[in-house]
């Protein structure tokens with residue numbers, strides 16, 4: 001009897017012991033893999049890259065630490081010197097278009113270890129008083145980064161502001177320009193929704209979209225309405241093409257960035273001559289938000305603010321049809337210029 005009980009006890013101890021050893025081994029490998037220096041991946045030979053031969057992938061981790069503090073103005077001069085950090089003028093700019101998905105694009109590109117974003121919209125080139133402060137003022141608005149990283153800023157008003165192409169050209173004639181677009185009518189409604197929300201916040205009343213988008217005298221599309229004008233992409237792009245060749249632009253499909261962001265981001269990585277580093281791991285669909293959110297690492301992830309992804313008001317279908325018909329020829333011209341077609345009606 002005693003012998004049987006001892007055998008049973010030994011058996012239990014053996015099972016418990018195996019479980020404990022297994023857990024310890026698992027933890028050791030997990031912790032080990034976190035501590036282990038990340039591999040340095042070689043970059044495929046691409047011409048014209050600003051990125052050096054090797055990119056320390058740990059930068060991504062670093063970004064959430066010191067650089068985060070730097071952006072908040074919390075780092076000391078010693079830290080900046082120690083890490084050889086610099087404030088660089090942007091090598092690429094997201095020039096627009098408003099409500100195209102510019103914030104999502106910037107935040108998603110910031111997942112890349114070689115990219116550092118300017119968190120705020122700087123509005124340097126479209127705002128005369130800011131522009132008058134000069135290029136060093138602009139540089140001062142840029143985040144600190146390692147010299148091998150590229151800085152990206154976004155100010156969606158750049159795309160539609162007359163003076164901006166020339167001003168950017170004067171700063172850097174070979175800068176890379178990113179433009180994210182959505183189906184023009186949806187973008188116009190999104191634009192309207194943002195303004196409407198602002199009015200409601202101030203307890204003000206506002207016109208219905210239909211009233212603004214259609215001229216009541218002619219019953220035609222009201223081209224004086226800014227939300228309509230902004231969606232005539234070809235008109236704005238043509239002004240930029242007086243300064244920059246079309247190869248210097250990359251057009252991002254904002255509708256696809258919503259439904260399937262990774263392929264769009266991979267195209268941008270190629271355009272920026274960056275090694276492919278953003279992966280499906282970095283993007284996960286959040287059913288509550290109804291959008292993809294960002295995963296930086298095992299502990300840090302985030303979704304965009306609630307102001308991104310508003311519910312649009314219902315718009316009279318006949319007005320939608322009229323607008324789509326109106327935009328159609330402009331869209332065709334836009335496709336021709338950029339050499340890419342979208343599934344817009």
Ligand code: A3P
Nearest residue numbers: 099100101102103104190291292304308309310
């Ligand atoms: P809506 O609010 O009309 O849905 P911008 O940043 O240029 O203002 O663009 C805002 C748009 O980004 C939103 O328009 C939303 O549809 C789109 N968007 C794209 N990807 C998103 C994401 N992952 N999370 C939230 N919004 C996203």
